[in-house]
Amino acid sequence: xxxxxxxxxxxxxxxxxxxxxxxxxxxxxxxxxxxxxxxxxxxxxxxxxxxxxxxxxxxxxxxxxxxxxxxxxxxxxxxxxxxxxxxxxxxxxxxxxxxxxxxxxxxxxxxxxxxxxxxxxxxxxxxxxxxxxxxxxxxxxxxxxxxxxxxxxxxxxxxxxxxxxxxxxxxxxxxxxxxxxxxxxxxxxxxxxxxxxxxxxxxxxxxxxxxxx
Amino acid sequence: xxxxxxxxxxxxxxxxxxxxxxxxxxxxxxxxxxxxxxxxxxxxxxxxxxxxxxxxxxxxxxxxxxxxxxxxxxxxxxxxxxxxxxxxxxxxxxxxxxxxxxxxxxxxxxxxxxxxxxxxxxxxxxxxxxxxxxxxxxxxxxxxxxxxxxxxxxxxxxxxxxxxxxxxxxxxxxxxxxxxxxxxxxxxxxxxxxxxxxxxxxxxxxxxxxxxx
Amino acid sequence: xxxxxxxxxxxxxxxxxxxxxxxxxxxxxxxxxxxxxxxxxxxxxxxxxxxxxxxxxxxxxxxxxxxxxxxxxxxxxxxxxxxxxxxxxxxxxxxxxxxxxxxxxxxxxxxxxxxxxxxxxxxxxxxxxxxxxxxxxxxxxxxxxxxxxxxxxxxxxxxxxxxxxxxxxxxxxxxxxxxxxxxxxxxxxxxxxxxxxxxxxxxxxxxxxxxxx
Amino acid sequence: xxxxxxxxxxxxxxxxxxxxxxxxxxxxxxxxxxxxxxxxxxxxxxxxxxxxxxxxxxxxxxxxxxxxxxxxxxxxxxxxxxxxxxxxxxxxxxxxxxxxxxxxxxxxxxxxxxxxxxxxxxxxxxxxxxxxxxxxxxxxxxxxxxxxxxxxxxxxxxxxxxxxxxxxxxxxxxxxxxxxxxxxxxxxxxxxxxxxxxxxxxxxxxxxxxxxx
DNA sequence: TATGAATGAGTGTTCATTCAT
DNA sequence: GATGAATGAACACTCATTCAT
Numbered sequence: 034x035x036x037x038x039x040x041x042x043x044x045x046x047x048x049x050x051x052x053x054x055x056x057x058x059x060x061x062x063x064x065x066x067x068x069x070x071x072x073x074x075x076x077x078x079x080x081x082x083x084x085x086x087x088x089x090x091x092x093x094x095x096x097x098x099x100x101x102x103x104x105x106x107x108x109x110x111x112x113x114x115x116x117x118x119x120x121x122x123x124x125x126x127x128x129x130x131x132x133x134x135x136x137x138x139x140x141x142x143x144x145x146x147x148x149x150x151x152x153x154x155x156x157x158x159x160x161x162x163x164x165x166x167x168x169x170x171x172x173x174x175x176x177x178x179x180x181x182x183x184x185x186x187x188x189x190x191x192x193x194x195x196x197x198x199x200x201x202x203x204x205x206x207x208x209x210x211x212x213x214x215x216x217x218x219x220x221x222x223x224x225x226x227x228x229x230x231x232x233x234x235x236x237x238x239x240x241x242x243x244x245x246x
Numbered sequence: 247x248x249x250x251x252x253x254x255x256x257x258x259x260x261x262x263x264x265x266x267x268x269x270x271x272x273x274x275x276x277x278x279x280x281x282x283x284x285x286x287x288x289x290x291x292x293x294x295x296x297x298x299x300x301x302x303x304x305x306x307x308x309x310x311x312x313x314x315x316x317x318x319x320x321x322x323x324x325x326x327x328x329x330x331x332x333x334x335x336x337x338x339x340x341x342x343x344x345x346x347x348x349x350x351x352x353x354x355x356x357x358x359x360x361x362x363x364x365x366x367x368x369x370x371x372x373x374x375x376x377x378x379x380x381x382x383x384x385x386x387x388x389x390x391x392x393x394x395x396x397x398x399x400x401x402x403x404x405x406x407x408x409x410x411x412x413x414x415x416x417x418x419x420x421x422x423x424x425x426x427x428x429x430x431x432x433x434x435x436x437x438x439x440x441x442x443x444x445x446x447x448x449x450x451x452x453x454x455x456x457x458x459x
Numbered sequence: 460x461x462x463x464x465x466x467x468x469x470x471x472x473x474x475x476x477x478x479x480x481x482x483x484x485x486x487x488x489x490x491x492x493x494x495x496x497x498x499x500x501x502x503x504x505x506x507x508x509x510x511x512x513x514x515x516x517x518x519x520x521x522x523x524x525x526x527x528x529x530x531x532x533x534x535x536x537x538x539x540x541x542x543x544x545x546x547x548x549x550x551x552x553x554x555x556x557x558x559x560x561x562x563x564x565x566x567x568x569x570x571x572x573x574x575x576x577x578x579x580x581x582x583x584x585x586x587x588x589x590x591x592x593x594x595x596x597x598x599x600x601x602x603x604x605x606x607x608x609x610x611x612x613x614x615x616x617x618x619x620x621x622x623x624x625x626x627x628x629x630x631x632x633x634x635x636x637x638x639x640x641x642x643x644x645x646x647x648x649x650x651x652x653x654x655x656x657x658x659x660x661x662x663x664x665x666x667x668x669x670x671x672x
Numbered sequence: 673x674x675x676x677x678x679x680x681x682x683x684x685x686x687x688x689x690x691x692x693x694x695x696x697x698x699x700x701x702x703x704x705x706x707x708x709x710x711x712x713x714x715x716x717x718x719x720x721x722x723x724x725x726x727x728x729x730x731x732x733x734x735x736x737x738x739x740x741x742x743x744x745x746x747x748x749x750x751x752x753x754x755x756x757x758x759x760x761x762x763x764x765x766x767x768x769x770x771x772x773x774x775x776x777x778x779x780x781x782x783x784x785x786x787x788x789x790x791x792x793x794x795x796x797x798x799x800x801x802x803x804x805x806x807x808x809x810x811x812x813x814x815x816x817x818x819x820x821x822x823x824x825x826x827x828x829x830x831x832x833x834x835x836x837x838x839x840x841x842x843x844x845x846x847x848x849x850x851x852x853x854x855x856x857x858x859x860x861x862x863x864x865x866x867x868x869x870x871x872x873x874x875x876x877x878x879x880x881x882x883x884x885x
Numbered sequence: 886t887a888t889g890a891a892t893g894a895g896t897g898t899t900c901a902t903t904c905a906t
Numbered sequence: 907g908a909t910g911a912a913t914g915a916a917c918a919c920t921c922a923t924t925c926a927t
Contacts, residue, residue, distance in 0.1 A: 149362035151424030162428040204413035211364030215375040234447025492792045575788035577850030588854040630839035637790030641801040660873025
């Protein structure tokens with residue numbers, strides 16, 4: 034009844050559909066190994082159409098980051114701003130949120146994507162560092178700093194410590210992508226164990242005294 | 247006896263020299279970005295010669311892992327066997343050894359290499375898992391287990407905990423490769439902080455009592 | 460009568476506006492480098508509209524020549540018909556007119572356009588030759604012939620000589636288009652020098668005697 | 673009898689053969705319209721082989737100019753250096769030499785090639801201007817200057833005048849390429865007439881006195 | 886009539902792989 | 907064994923052309 038519902042209905046969704054396809058394929062095969070043809074086919078359009086909405090393969094990646102990854106960073110930033118409890122709890126929640134929004138979602142391919150291609154596409158790495166990593170780093174460092182100030186956490190470099198909080202998570206998503214078929218891992222337990230170990234390592238030994246107050 | 251022992255020897259070393267060149271370049275530029283021409287030139291042979299010894303770029307990659315990485319695992323195994331002190335010290339030494347033999351050596355590109363290409367070369371991932379990761383995992387787990395048994399360490403899953411010991415190190419080598427131009431990191435401090443945090447998290451709270459004994 | 464004469468008129472002018480835009484852009488960037496998108500935007504219509512009026516880029520090109528160049532030839536013909544003075548003066552005026560209407564106007568890109576694309580669009584070359592070049596040639600030759608008959612000019616082949624009058628002008632417009640950034644030229648002086656040299660070469664040595672009569 | 677004489681015999685001729693093919697095709701179809709595939713096929717090699725000897729299409733063009741056009745400029749320079757007679761004769765000879773080496777040789781497509789593509793490939797135009805046009809211009813200007821100094825020629829701007837000497841020749845080669853099928857021209861007569869007219873225009877009126885000496 | 890989203894063939898360039906010598 | 911010239915498939919990106927609305 035509708036004349037060409039397909040074209041009609043989807044016109045405004047095109048960019049989103051293309052980004053979706055790109056995310057899927059980039060995560061699956063990496064940036065370099067993903068051909069624009071594949072993205073186009075996956076999105077159900079022709080190759081030329083991709084270039085109607087994105088300037089280049091690189092732009093496609095950047096747009097992907099902008100529309101899919103950065104909002105998550107912002108969500109986390111908002112979350113931290115609106116949270117008042119002990120730093121320890123905040124940190125735990127951030128870890129679990131990270132794991133849910135990245136490790137267990139469609140985004141789980143992004144860390145490996147970025148790290149794998151960073152050498153060959155420095156501009157992508159630069160962009161991602163500037164817009165995602167730096168912001169997320171600062172966010173986590175700020176929470177750790179807060180914990181140090183309140184005496185919850187032992188004194189330490191908040192930057193490095195934040196990175197040590199994230200590193201095992203990133204490692205886990207990469208593992209999940211590449212190695213889990215050959216060496217499966219109980220991700221839940223892994224994350225749990227990481228949080229436990231990390232907090233135990235970070236908390237001030239006399240923190241129980243604080244709680245006792 | 248042979249009038250030109252140097253060339254003689256070189257002849258027999260050809261595969262090794264090519265693997266050396268490949269390691270250097272793969273570590274420096276990654277797998278995809280390394281051209282066989284470059285490997286050949288670096289090894290001082292012609293491009294065709296590479297194909298005399300290796301079936302393909304992929305095969306070169308596989309052979310590399312086989313010949314360069316496994317010996318290091320074996321060294322570490324020997325080291326652990328001949329070591330009797332407290333698990334804590336052993337663990338610290340293993341970390342620093344890992345960092346020296348991998349993080350700061352020509353091998354520093356290997357983890358990224360393997361993880362980046364694992365999806366595209368599953369057979370390699372399988373092989374690497376079997377011969378490198380599993381062995382190394384088992385080794386570290388055994389040390390942790392020992393520490394738990396002696397009461398040095400808190401009770402935990404030695405496998406997962408071992409992985410959490412290695413994850414930040416692997417992460418650091420990858421970071422060094424790809425991201426340090428955009429977001430530099432003091433690796434020494436990072437490793438130090440990791441060891442400190444990790445041990446602090448793992449050690450039994452009453453461990454000072456043990457030491458007091 | 461029409462309630463919107465402006466749009467009405469515009470509607471009928473569409474082809475003209477598109478041709479205008481095409482002329483501007485072809486002259487500026489050449490045939491191949493001009494994208495239909497650009498022509499459409501310059502004309503203030505959509506790309507599809509161009510195809511309402513012209514079959515193809517090639518057709519646009521042809522139509523352009525037909526509508527813009529031929530009127531100028533006709534103007535020149537009329538000018539010559541209505542002129543009675545010495546051939547020498549007429550020739551000088553024709554040169555300056557050519558230079559003004561072609562060399563220094565929006566038409567300055569046309570000669571290069573035609574000559575550059577003639578090989579790839581032989582039909583256009585044929586058309587242009589028939590409707591522009593032959594007519595202009597004949598016109599100039601007729602003036603030269605007149606000058607020979609009156610004794611102003613030395614005996615010569617009027618066709619060839621006419622072509623030698625035009626050649627440096629065509630060359631200059633092409634130069635202006637392509638080479639002036641790299642090798643600028645004082646066009647005024649060039650044309651002046653050409654006229655001077657050409658007339659000095661063509662005038663009968665004893666022509667002063669004639670004038671003296 | 674010889675095993676694969678084709679490959680053996682031609683190895684060192686490859687660059688020359690490719691340049692030959694490029695010259696033919698560039699002259700025939702222009703720079704932009706010539707596909708590297710065509711050049712390769714014309715040269716009897718694969719597309720990749722072209723890139724074995726030339727960095728890019730642009731480099732192919734530049735190499736062409738270097739190996740085919742510049743030597744002609746040098747020949748002309750040498751010729752002028754070794755010539756002592758009257759400037760007039762030298763000029764006449766230069767024109768005929770130009771016509772023989774360019775207008776009537778395989779090089780006859782080069783002027784149109786350069787002028788047609790100059791806008792779209794400014795680097796080519798710059799290169800050609802620097803290495804060919806400027807040198808040739810200077811050469812001719814120097815001859816004209818000499819003629820002015822000796823009193824053979826009337827006073828004039830040697831640069832502009834030189835350009836006016838060449839313009840009709842360039843025009844003729846372009847004409848030959850594109851328009852001769854539709855409007856044939858007796859090139860011999862044309863060149864003759866040009867020389868005659870030009871010299872007649874340039875020579876000092878009292879030059880007969882000189883000849884009388 | 887007019888639009889502009891969509892198409893897909895086309896091209897310069899790269900590089901792993903082959904093979905005649 | 908060793909070479910390196912040659913190959914050709916692959917891929918990002920462009921743009922004239924079409925067509926549903």
